Amino acid sequence: MFEILDKKILAPNIKWIRVHAPLVARSAHAGQFIVLRLHERGERIPLTLFKWSKEEGSIELVFQEVGKTTYELGSYDPGDKIMDIVGPLGKPTHIENYGTAVIVSGGVGAPIGYAVTKALKDAGNHVVSIIGFRSKQYVILEDEFRKVSDELLITTDDGSYVRKGFTTDVLKEYLEKGGKADYVFTVGPVIMMKLIAKITKEYGIKTDASLNPIMVDGTGMCGACRVTVGGEIKFACVDGPDFDAHQVDFDELMSRLVEYRPEEKIALDRYVKGVR
Amino acid sequence: MARQIKKKRVPVPEQDPKERIHNFNEVALGYTWELATEEASRCIQCPVNFAPCIKGCPVNVNIPGFIKKILEKDVKGALEIIHKTNALPGITGRVCPQEEQCEMNCVMGKLGDRINIGKLERFVADEARKMGIHPEVTMAPKNGKKVAIVGSGPAGLTAAADLVKMGYDVTVFEALHDLGGVLIYGIPEFRLPKDIVRYEVEYLKSIGVKFEKNVVIGKTYTLYELLEDYDAVFLGTGAGTPKFLNLPGVNLKGIYSANEFLTRINLMKAYKFPEYDTPIKKGKRLAVIGAGNVAMDAARSALRVGYEEVYILYRRTREYMTAREEEIAHAEEEGVKFMFLVSPVGFVGDADGNVRVVRLIMNELGEPDESGRRKPVPIPGTEFGLEVDAVVFAIGQKPNKVLYQEVPELKVTRWGTLVVDEKYRTTMRGVFAGGDAVRGESTVVLAMGDGKKAAKAIDEYIKTGEWPEEIKPQSF
Ligand SMILES: Cc1cc2nc3c(=O)[nH]c(=O)nc-3n(C[C@H](O)[C@H](O)[C@H](O)COP(=O)(O)OP(=O)(O)OC[C@H]3O[C@@H](n4cnc5c(N)ncnc54)[C@H](O)[C@@H]3O)c2cc1C
Ligand SMILES: Cc1cc2nc3c(=O)[nH]c(=O)nc-3n(C[C@H](O)[C@H](O)[C@H](O)COP(=O)(O)OP(=O)(O)OC[C@H]3O[C@@H](n4cnc5c(N)ncnc54)[C@H](O)[C@@H]3O)c2cc1C
Ligand code: FES
Numbered sequence: 139m140f141e142i143l144d145k146k147i148l149a150p151n152i153k154w155i156r157v158h159a160p161l162v163a164r165s166a167h168a169g170q171f172i173v174l175r176l177h178e179r180g181e182r183i184p185l186t187l188f189k190w191s192k193e194e195g196s197i198e199l200v201f202q203e204v205g206k207t208t209y210e211l212g213s214y215d216p217g218d219k220i221m222d223i224v225g226p227l228g229k230p231t232h233i234e235n236y237g238t239a240v241i242v243s244g245g246v247g248a249p250i251g252y253a254v255t256k257a258l259k260d261a262g263n264h265v266v267s268i269i270g271f272r273s274k275q276y277v278i279l280e281d282e283f284r285k286v287s288d289e290l291l292i293t294t295d296d297g298s299y300v301r302k303g304f305t306t307d308v309l310k311e312y313l314e315k316g317g318k319a320d321y322v323f324t325v326g327p328v329i330m331m332k333l334i335a336k337i338t339k340e341y342g343i344k345t346d347a348s349l350n351p352i353m354v355d356g357t358g359m360c361g362a363c364r365v366t367v368g369g370e371i372k373f374a375c376v377d378g379p380d381f382d383a384h385q386v387d388f389d390e391l392m393s394r395l396v397e398y399r400p401e402e403k404i405a406l407d408r409y410v411k412g413v414r
Numbered sequence: 415m416a417r418q419i420k421k422k423r424v425p426v427p428e429q430d431p432k433e434r435i436h437n438f439n440e441v442a443l444g445y446t447w448e449l450a451t452e453e454a455s456r457c458i459q460c461p462v463n464f465a466p467c468i469k470g471c472p473v474n475v476n477i478p479g480f481i482k483k484i485l486e487k488d489v490k491g492a493l494e495i496i497h498k499t500n501a502l503p504g505i506t507g508r509v510c511p512q513e514e515q516c517e518m519n520c521v522m523g524k525l526g527d528r529i530n531i532g533k534l535e536r537f538v539a540d541e542a543r544k545m546g547i548h549p550e551v552t553m554a555p556k557n558g559k560k561v562a563i564v565g566s567g568p569a570g571l572t573a574a575a576d577l578v579k580m581g582y583d584v585t586v587f588e589a590l591h592d593l594g595g596v597l598i599y600g601i602p603e604f605r606l607p608k609d610i611v612r613y614e615v616e617y618l619k620s621i622g623v624k625f626e627k628n629v630v631i632g633k634t635y636t637l638y639e640l641l642e643d644y645d646a647v648f649l650g651t652g653a654g655t656p657k658f659l660n661l662p663g664v665n666l667k668g669i670y671s672a673n674e675f676l677t678r679i680n681l682m683k684a685y686k687f688p689e690y691d692t693p694i695k696k697g698k699r700l701a702v703i704g705a706g707n708v709a710m711d712a713a714r715s716a717l718r719v720g721y722e723e724v725y726i727l728y729r730r731t732r733e734y735m736t737a738r739e740e741e742i743a744h745a746e747e748e749g750v751k752f753m754f755l756v757s758p759v760g761f762v763g764d765a766d767g768n769v770r771v772v773r774l775i776m777n778e779l780g781e782p783d784e785s786g787r788r789k790p791v792p793i794p795g796t797e798f799g800l801e802v803d804a805v806v807f808a809i810g811q812k813p814n815k816v817l818y819q820e821v822p823e824l825k826v827t828r829w830g831t832l833v834v835d836e837k838y839r840t841t842m843r844g845v846f847a848g849g850d851a852v853r854g855e856s857t858v859v860l861a862m863g864d865g866k867k868a869a870k871a872i873d874e875y876i877k878t879g880e881w882p883e884e885i886k887p888q889s890f
Binding site for chain 2 (some may be wrong): 161162166175179180181182207222224225227250354355357358359360361362364365368370371372376390393394397398401404405408
C-alpha cells in the first residue's frame with residue numbers, strides 16, 4: 139500500500155499529490171512513469187513522475203480528472219492509500235547537452251515537460267520552455283518552470299493570460315524570429331505533438347515526443363500501448379514513451395486513444411452516481 | 415486369477431456447454447472419490463522401473479505409486495509421492511498436455527482407453543487442499559545465504575520452494591500486482607481457478623518464501639543491484655512479449671494480442687465490468703489467429719464475455735493444432751468455429767478506425783519445415799474477407815527484454831531466449847535462468863522442472879563457489 143502524503147488542487151480538475159513510494163523514488167529518471175491501481179477492483183493507469191525524492195522516499199504526480207480512475211484518485215486525501223504502484227517504467231528521456239533545447243508542453247503534459255526541462259537544464263543546455271493552456275485558470279506549474287528555464291514562453295488558447303495562441307504558434311514565431319533550437323522535446327495533446335513535429339521537421343530539428351497511449355501492464359506484456367514509429371510496431375511502455383516525433387504515426391495514436399470511450403462513459407457515470 | 419480389464423475411461427463430470435459459456439466457473443468438475451477410485455482401479459500397476467507413464471512425464475512423477483495410494487484412500491501418501499518431483503499437482507493435473515506425455519505411453523492404451531492420469535493427479539491435489547493436507551517437509555536450518563527469484567510463474571515458484579527448504583533466505587520479485595505468472599494472468603479461471611494458484615502461493619509464504627510484488631527488475635532494481643545483495647539470482651521471467659504480424663491495419667481498434675485480451679479478463683476481471691474498472695470490447699463476432707492453448711483460451715473467453723460467434727483461424731490443418739486435446743474438444747463443444755488453411759493478409763477498418771474485416775488467403779500444405787510440420791503455402795487469388803468486431807492474435811510470444819536489455823553480459827539466442835548451460839547457468843556469474851525465459855513458449859511442467867533443477871544447481875554454486883570459464887549452451 140502506498141500512502142498519499144500531501145495533496146493540492148492546482149487548477150479545476152487538476153491535482154497534485156505526493157505519495158510514499160521509496161522503491162520508485164530511488165531509481166526514477168526524467169521522462170519515466172508509474173502504473174497504479176487504486177484498489178482491488180481498480181484498473182491500471184499510467185501517470186508520469188513529476189518530481190521525486192530519494193531521501194524522503196516519495197514521488198509527486200500531477201493528474202487531470204478525465205474519467206473514473208482519475209476522479210476517484212482525485213477524491214483521495216492525505217492518509218489514504220493506493221493499493222499498487224509499480225515503477226519507474228519506460229526508458230528515461232535521453233538527456234545530453236544539445237546547446238539550446240526547446241521544450242513544448244501542453245496542458246497536463248506540463249508535469250512531464252517539467253521533469254525533462256529540469257534534466258536538460260542540469261545537463262547544461264540553454265533551455266527555452268513553451269507551455270500552453272486552455273485559459274488562465276488552467277495555468278499550472280508556472281513557478282516551477284521559471285526556476286528551471288532560461289526563457290519561459292506562456293500562452294493560452296483564449297488569450298486570458300499572457301497571450302493568445304497555441305504552443306505551435308509560439309514555436310513558429312520563435313523559430314521565425316531566428317530563435318535557436320538544437321533539440322525539441324514535446325509532450326501534451328496528440329494533435330499538438332503532431333503539429334509541433336510538422337514544424338520542426340521543416341526546420342530539420344531533432345524532436346522527441348512523449349507518447350501517452352492506453353496501457354495495461356506497462357511492462358511490455360500486452361501490446362495495448364503499441365504505436366507505429368517509422369513503419370514498425372513499438373510498445374510505448376518499454377520502447378518509449380519517447381520516440382522520434384518525425385517518425386510517429388500520430389493519427390493512429392489519436393484513434394487508438396478513444397478505443398474505450400463508450401465504456402469509459404459508463405464507468406464515469408456510474409461513479410458520479412455514487413455506485414461503488 | 416486374471417484381473418478384469420476395465421477398458422473404458424471413467425468420464426469426468428463437466429459443466430454443460432450451453433451453461434458454461436455464460437460463466438467463468440471451472441468446466442471440468444473433477445472426480446468424486448467413487449469415480450476416482452474406479453478410474454484408479456483400471457491402472458494395471460506397471461512396476462516403477464518399467465512404467466512408461468513415468469518415463470513420459472517430464473518430471474518423472476511416480477504415477478502408479480500415487481494411483482495405488484488413491485485405492486488405499488491415502489491422500490497424504492499420494493500427495494507425498496507426487497510432491498517428490500512435482501510441487502504443483504493441482505495445477506499440472508489441470509494444464510499439462512497429458513496426451514503427449516504420461517498418458518501417451520500408458521500401456522492400457524493397447525487394451526482400451528488410457529488411464530486419465532491428469533484427472534487423478536488433480537483429484538489428489540484437490541482432496542488434499544480440501545482437507546488442508548500438506549506434504550511433510552523437512553526444512554534445513556537457515557544457512558544465512560540469500561537467493562533472489564525474478565518472476566513468480568511456475569519456474570520461479572518451484573525454484574523458490576526448493577531453495578527455502580534447503581535453508582536459503584528466498585525473495586521472489588514480481589512485476590505485476592498478483593503472483594503466479596501466466597497461471598494468474600493468462601490461463602483463464604474456467605480452466606485453472608485462481609484460488610488454486612493463490613493456495614500454492616500462500617503455502618510458499620507459510621514455509622518462509624518472501625514475495626515482493628510491483629517490482630520490475632531492470633527498472634525498480636537492476637540485476638547488478640540484486641547481485642550485490644543476494645548470493646545468487648534465478649530468472650524465471652517467462653516469454654511474455656506478444657508477437658503481432660506487421661500487416662496493413664494491424665493497429666486498428668479491436669485488435670488485441672491474446673495477452674492483452676486475457677490479461678484484461680483474468681487479471682483485471684473485465685468480465686465483471688463495470689463492477690471492476692477495466693473494460694473489454696464486446697461485439698458479435700471475434701476471430702482468433704492461431705491454434706495453440708493460448709488461442710483456445712482466448713476463443714473460449716470471448717464466448718464468455720458475450721461474443722456470439724467465435725472463429726479460430728489456423729494456417730495449417732486440424733492435426734497440426736498445438737493445443738491440448740481437451741481444450742480443442744471443449745472449444746468445439748462450446749461452439750467455437752474452426753477455419754483451417756487460412757492466413758491473414760490484412761485488416762480493414764471503418765471510418766472510426768475499428769476493425770471490421772479480416773482479409774484472409776487460403777493455403778495448401780507444402781514441404782515440411784524445420785519443425786517437421788508441413789508448411790502452409792498461400793494459393794494466389796484466393797483472398798477473401800471475414801467480417802469481425804474484434805481480432806485476437808495468438809501467434810506466439812517471446813521473452814520480455816526489460817530485464818536484460820541493459821545487461822550486456824547476458825547472452826541471448828536469436829529467438830531472444832537466455833543462453834544457459836545444462837545447470838541453468840547464464841553467461842553472467844551467479845545468475846541462473848529457466849522456464850519460458852530459456853525455452854521460449856513451453857509448458858508449465860517443463861518450467862517447473864527447470865526451477866527444480868536450477869535450485870539444485872544454485873545450491874551447489876553457493877556451496878562451492880564454482881563457475882565455469884565458459885558456458886556451453888544447452889539446446890531446448
Ligand atoms: C506514459 C503515460 C504517462 C501519463 N502521464 C500522465 C500524467 O502525468 N498526468 C495525467 O493527467 N495523465 C497522464 N497520462 C494519461 C492518464 O493515464 C489517463 O488520463 C488516465 O489513464 C485516464 O484514466 P481514467 O479512468 O480517469 O479515464 P478514462 O475514462 O478511462 O479515460 C479518459 C481518457 O484517458 C485515456 N486513457 C484511458 N485509460 C488509459 C490508460 N490505461 N492508459 C493511458 N491512457 C488512458 C484515454 O484517452 C481516454 O479517452 C499518461 C498516460 C501515459 C500512457
Ligand atoms: C494463455 C496461455 C495458456 C497456456 N496454457 C498452457 C497449458 O494449458 N498447459 C501448459 O503446460 N502450458 C500452458 N501455457 C504455457 C505456460 O503457461 C508457460 O510455459 C509457463 O507459465 C512458463 O512459466 P515461467 O515460470 O517460465 O514463466 P511465466 O509463467 O511467464 O512467469 C513469468 C513471470 O515473470 C514476471 N516478470 C517478467 N519480467 C520480469 C521482471 N523484469 N521483473 C519482475 N518480474 C518479471 C512476469 O510478470 C511473470 O509473472 C499457456 C500459456 C498461455 C499464455
Ligand atoms: S502496456 Fe502492455 S505492453 Fe505496454
